[in-house]
Amino acid sequence: MRSPKIKTSEITPERVYLNRRNFLRAGLLAGTGAATALAYSAFRPGQTLDSEFSNIEGISDGEKTLGGESATSFDDVTNYNNFYEFSTSKTSVARAARSLTNRPWTVEVGGLAARPRTFDIDELLGFPQEERIYRFRCVEAWSMVIPWVGFELRKLLEQVEPLSTAKYVAFETFYDPDVMQSSFAAGIDFPYVEGLRLDEAMHPLTLLATGLYGKQMPNQNGAPIRLVVPWKYGFKSIKSIVRITLTAEQPPATWNLAAPHEYGFYSNVNPNVAHPRWSQASERRIGEFSMRETLMFNGYAGEVAGLYTGMDLKKFF
Amino acid sequence: MSDVKFNKALIAFNSLIPLAMLGVDWYRGALGANPIEFFLRATGVLTLIFVLITLAVTPLRRIFSWNGLIKYRRMLGLFAFFYASLHLVTYSLFDKGLDIGAITGDVLQRPFIAVGMAAFLMLVPLAVTSTNGWVKRLGGKRWAKLHRLTYVIAVLGVVHFWMIVKSDIFYPAIFGTAVAVLLGMRIYWRFRPGRARATPVPSTPLQQ
Numbered sequence: 001m002r003s004p005k006i007k008t009s010e011i012t013p014e015r016v017y018l019n020r021r022n023f024l025r026a027g028l029l030a031g032t033g034a035a036t037a038l039a040y041s042a043f044r045p046g047q048t049l050d051s052e053f054s055n056i057e058g059i060s061d062g063e064k065t066l067g068g069e070s071a072t073s074f075d076d077v078t079n080y081n082n083f084y085e086f087s088t089s090k091t092s093v094a095r096a097a098r099s100l101t102n103r104p105w106t107v108e109v110g111g112l113a114a115r116p117r118t119f120d121i122d123e124l125l126g127f128p129q130e131e132r133i134y135r136f137r138c139v140e141a142w143s144m145v146i147p148w149v150g151f152e153l154r155k156l157l158e159q160v161e162p163l164s165t166a167k168y169v170a171f172e173t174f175y176d177p178d179v180m181q182s183s184f185a186a187g188i189d190f191p192y193v194e195g196l197r198l199d200e201a202m203h204p205l206t207l208l209a210t211g212l213y214g215k216q217m218p219n220q221n222g223a224p225i226r227l228v229v230p231w232k233y234g235f236k237s238i239k240s241i242v243r244i245t246l247t248a249e250q251p252p253a254t255w256n257l258a259a260p261h262e263y264g265f266y267s268n269v270n271p272n273v274a275h276p277r278w279s280q281a282s283e284r285r286i287g288e289f290s291m292r293e294t295l296m297f298n299g300y301a302g303e304v305a306g307l308y309t310g311m312d313l314k315k316f317f
Numbered sequence: 318m319s320d321v322k323f324n325k326a327l328i329a330f331n332s333l334i335p336l337a338m339l340g341v342d343w344y345r346g347a348l349g350a351n352p353i354e355f356f357l358r359a360t361g362v363l364t365l366i367f368v369l370i371t372l373a374v375t376p377l378r379r380i381f382s383w384n385g386l387i388k389y390r391r392m393l394g395l396f397a398f399f400y401a402s403l404h405l406v407t408y409s410l411f412d413k414g415l416d417i418g419a420i421t422g423d424v425l426q427r428p429f430i431a432v433g434m435a436a437f438l439m440l441v442p443l444a445v446t447s448t449n450g451w452v453k454r455l456g457g458k459r460w461a462k463l464h465r466l467t468y469v470i471a472v473l474g475v476v477h478f479w480m481i482v483k484s485d486i487f488y489p490a491i492f493g494t495a496v497a498v499l500l501g502m503r504i505y506w507r508f509r510p511g512r513a514r515a516t517p518v519p520s521t522p523l524q525q
Binding site: 025028029032033036037040041043044045046047048072075076079080084088090091140142183184185186187188258259274277278279284286287289290291 | 323327330331334335338342347348349350351353354355359362411412414423426427428429480481483484485486487490
C-alpha cells in the first residue's frame, strides 16, 4: 500500500519540530519542578511567628545569661514547642496555639488542704514575680536556657495549707478538644496530667511561671501559667494549668501512663540513665551545632540531689 | 537529546529539588529552631520516599504496561542511596562528632540505630552494582536476586522510622502501609493460583 501523499508544505520543518519539543520539555521541567517543590513545601517547618506580648512589670531588660551560657533566643523559645494538645510537630505549635483563650482563667487548688480554693489568674499574677534563668532539658535530648518569670510554687501551696497527710501534688492542663486539634494519632491521653512529690513541689527551685523574657507567657509555652521544674525533663513542667491537687498517693502522669518503661514518674535529668531508645548522655542546645554533655539533675545537683538520698535512680528514673 | 536522556535529566532535576530547598531554607535560617534535627528527619524521609518509588516501578509496569519505566529504576534507587548517605553523614557529624567509637556504641546499644545502619549497609552493595558493567558481570538473574534486598531495606526503613517516633505514629504508619501494599502485590502475583511462577512482565494488561 502506498502511503498517502503529503504535500511538502504540510511537513513540519525540522527546526519547528525541535522547537516544539524543546518547548514541551521546558514545560515538563517547570511543571514537574513546581509540583515537586509544592509537595516538599507541605513538610517545611512552620515559619517563625512574631507576636506581641505585654511586658511584666518589674523585670529588667538586662542581658539574659546563666553563668557563661546565654539564653536561647526569644524566637526559638517561642517557636519550638512540645504541646501535643495543639500539634505533635514542634514547629507548628506556635501557630496552632493561637486558638487558646487564656482569659478568664482560674486555677483550682485543693485536695488534702486546710484552705482549698480557686485562684483567679489576676490574683496569681499579683504574687511578687521574679525572673529565674533556668536550663530546660527536653527528654528528646535538646535543651534551651530560658529566662522565666514567675514565683515559687510553695508560695501558692502555703496559702492553701497542705494537710500532713498530703504527700504528692497533682497537676492538670486545660483541655478543650474544640480548640486543641492535635493529630488523632498523638498517642497520649488528654487532659495532660503530671505530678510531683510534695518535697519536690515545695523546693525553692520549683516555679509557677507566668511569663518569659519579661513578657506574659505565650500560649505555645503554656499560657497563662505553667510549672517549671528545672532538674526534670521538660514534660514534667506541665503547661496551662487549671487544677492543682494535694494527694496522699502518687498521682498519674501522662507520659508515664503512655509508656511506663520509657518515662518514669520522677524523670529527673540523668545522663547515666538512657531512654530505652536513645542516649541521655548529651544534648543539643538549641542555637548550637555540636552536642553538650548533659549534667546530672540538669546542673542543679547541688540544690536537689538531697531530695533523692538513698534512692536507686536507675530504678526510680 | 534523546527522550530517555531527557527523562533521566527530568528525574534528577526533580529528585534534587528537596535538597536545594533544604539548602536554601538552611541558609535563610528557615529550618526552625533545630535545623539539624529537621535536616536529619527530612533526609531520612526522602530516603524512604525514593525506596518506595523504586519499589513502585514493577507494579506500575505490570498494571499499566509502562515498560519503559525500567530504564529509570536504578537511577531512582541511587537517589535513595544518596539521601541515605546524607542522613548518615548528618547523624555521624552533628550528633556524634564523627566519633567512630560513639557511633559503634550507638549501633550496639540502640536497636533503632542498628536497624537503620543495617538498612544503609544493604544499600551499599546495591548502589555499587547499579552500573551496566555490574549487571553484565553478575548476569541479569543474579543481579535481580541481589537487588531484592530492596524489600528488606524498605521494611527496615519503616521499622527504623517507627522506633524513633515518640508517640505520634501517623507518618510511620503511612509509610508502613505503602510498603505493605507494594510488597503485598508482589506476594500476590507470585502465589496466586493459576499463574506460572516468576512470570516476566506481561505484554498484555492484567485481568482484574
